[in-house]
Amino acid sequence: MASYFPRINKRPGMRLVLEGAIRAQSYFILQDPWANAYNPKYIPPSIISKYDRQLGRGGWVWTRNFELDSVAYFFNFLWNYHQSPGVWQPGQLLMEPLVHDAVVTMLQLLEVEQHHEQRSPYRYSELEREGLGPPCGYTGMVWSAFRASDDPQKYSYNIPDNMYLWGALARLAKLNAATWQDSYIAATTQRLMNDVHEGITKHGIVEVQPGVRMYAYEVDGLGKTLVDFDDPNLPSLLALPLLGYELYDQQVYATTRTRILSPANPYFFSGSELRGLGSPHTDSQFVWPLATAVEALTSNSTAQQAELLRMLLKMAFGNGLVHESVHVSSISRFTRPEFGWANAMLVVAVESLLGVDCDAEAEVHRLAGIAQREGHEARMPANKGRDIPQYYEQLEAGIIHE
Numbered sequence: 001m002a003s004y005f006p007r008i009n010k011r012p013g014m015r016l017v018l019e020g021a022i023r024a025q026s027y028f029i030l031q032d033p034w035a036n037a038y039n040p041k042y043i044p045p046s047i048i049s050k051y052d053r054q055l056g057r058g059g060w061v062w063t064r065n066f067e068l069d070s071v072a073y074f075f076n077f078l079w080n081y082h083q084s085p086g087v088w089q090p091g092q093l094l095m096e097p098l099v100h101d102a103v104v105t106m107l108q109l110l111e112v113e114q115h116h117e118q119r120s121p122y123r124y125s126e127l128e129r130e131g132l133g134p135p136c137g138y139t140g141m142v143w144s145a146f147r148a149s150d151d152p153q154k155y156s157y158n159i160p161d162n163m164y165l166w167g168a169l170a171r172l173a174k175l176n177a178a179t180w181q182d183s184y185i186a187a188t189t190q191r192l193m194n195d196v197h198e199g200i201t202k203h204g205i206v207e208v209q210p211g212v213r214m215y216a217y218e219v220d221g222l223g224k225t226l227v228d229f230d231d232p233n234l235p236s237l238l239a240l241p242l243l244g245y246e247l248y249d250q251q252v253y254a255t256t257r258t259r260i261l262s263p264a265n266p267y268f269f270s271g272s273e274l275r276g277l278g279s280p281h282t283d284s285q286f287v288w289p290l291a292t293a294v295e296a297l298t299s300n301s302t303a304q305q306a307e308l309l310r311m312l313l314k315m316a317f318g319n320g321l322v323h324e325s326v327h328v329s330s331i332s333r334f335t336r337p338e339f340g341w342a343n344a345m346l347v348v349a350v351e352s353l354l355g356v357d358c359d360a361e362a363e364v365h366r367l368a369g370i371a372q373r374e375g376h377e378a379r380m381p382a383n384k385g386r387d388i389p390q391y392y393e394q395l396e397a398g399i400i401h402e
Contacts, residue, residue, distance in 0.1 A: 002080055003344045007359065009086030012399040018081060019093055025074060026102035028060055033109045034122050036070050036146070037062040054125040066122055068113075068144035068161040069235055071106050072168035076244075078103070079171040082178070091179045100180055103172070107188045110165075114195065116143035116156065127152070137221030140199035142192075148233035149281045154226050155218035159204040160243065164235035166196045167244020197247055205252055214256040215240070229267065230260040232277040232288035232325075233341075239294045261295070271328025274311055278325065282335050286325035289315040293345035297352060305353050312346055322346050 001021055004014045028038040038060050045058035056064030078099070082090045093099065112119045116136060123131030124145055133145055136156035142165060143156045173189040176182055206216045206225050215237050216225040230237045237260060240253050260277070262268060267278045269285050276287035276295065289312055296308035316322050317331040322343045324336030347358050 002077065003347055005080045005084040008084050010359075012086065012396045015087060015399060022077065022081060022093065023096075023098060025077070026098045029074065029102040029105055030098070031060045032056070032064065033071075033105050034066040035061045035064045036067045036150075056124065063150075064124065065146040065150055066124070066144055067146045067148060067150075068142055068158060069148045069164055071110065072161070072164045072235070074106065075103070075168035075172045075175075079168075079175055082175055094175070094179045100182070103180075103185065104182070107185065107192075110142050110192055111188065113143045114138070114140065114192075134220065135222065139203045139219070139221040140195035141203070141221075142196065147231050148235065149231050149279055151231070151279070151281050153218055155220040155224055157199070157203065157219050157221060159200060159216055159218065160230075160235040160237050160240065162196050162200055162204075163240060163245035163248065164243040166193055166200075167246070169193045169196075170244060170246070200245075205249070208259070212255060213252050214259055215252055228259055228264045230265065230277060230291075232267075232279050232291035234290060234294065234345075236291065236294065238277070238291060238298065241298050242294070257298075269328045271330075273314060273331050274326060274328045276311070276328075282325045285328050286333075286335065287328055288325045289322045289339075289342040290345055293342070293349045296349050309349065309353065312349065315342075316346075 001018060004018060008015050039062050042060055043058055045053060048058040052058065078094060081087065082094060115138065125131050127133040127145060134156060136143060139157055141157045141162045144153060144158055144161055146152055147158060169189045169192055173186065176185040203219045203221060204216055205213050206227050207213050208227055214227060216227050217229045217237060218226040235243050237256050240248055259265065269278045269287050271285065274287050277291035278287050292308055292312055296305045299305050314331050315326045319337055321338045323334035324339040324342065325334060327333035350356055351358055
């Protein structure tokens, strides 16, 4: 939904949608901050199976796979809302107790999960050690159980997730200064940023060959590391320049990028049509458009960016929508025909790299769809269906915006 923020100024109605999303997410966080998906309607736990109850489902919770990136996305969503042109007095929404309390709840969770072994009440029945997860040591970083892909982590500290968290905390600190001016938020964000950065520097940079250092994808704080791997979802190591982690080592990133986009990474696939990053979440030889978009956005070569944009358009084979993953030698083979996240990232890539505003073309498609749908209606208004612009303008006239 973040791609809608820049459009609020000319489409004020989107403000109500985005504010509704913030209030809904804040409410859900207060119900269970470890959950990663919620039910639109309350489901009584009494009608949930034992299997689902042990996974933490029921009530407002749909899935309870704790993913650290979910915390960072919430903080960034608030920041993006506050910074969006056209939002009149955005601080009013953020000052609502519901939103403030959700922020504090998330920060308290982060403090607990820095000390997962000793302090965390979180258990997930499919994790080892009765749901506690694999053993880990203290690093200063924040523990999590699942990657952005929903796949379980191999080790307890996800490096790109913690990088993304650092950037989100930096934005949250600025947001706090502009709105709540809460001493707990101010102190906690700064301490967490310091701890997370120290943990990334000490544990997240690994020497894979004499004199060759790269960022690990995951570590356990006890000496085990996962290297030469990256998840094609976001956040990722490939996306590091986009995560807001300003303290990253550019040389280490360059080495990391080279290795994960090569056969050194067992999930890098190349074929007659496509090349890119795959995932344990999908079959071998299937690459993810999400990672292709990120590769284009982080490339310094215009020729490479053009090549990657062409591949992204290929990945919309069949229905014109970007899929979850596509086979590298047969683009007619794909998973998840419509993947909203990947479609949004294509829009970001096109608008960022080509300077094209996708709104006009999207409006053509939207109106064509409406005309097709209404063409099948038996009953027409007195003017035989001609639209009156003033009617639609009034729908947004009462929404205060700059």
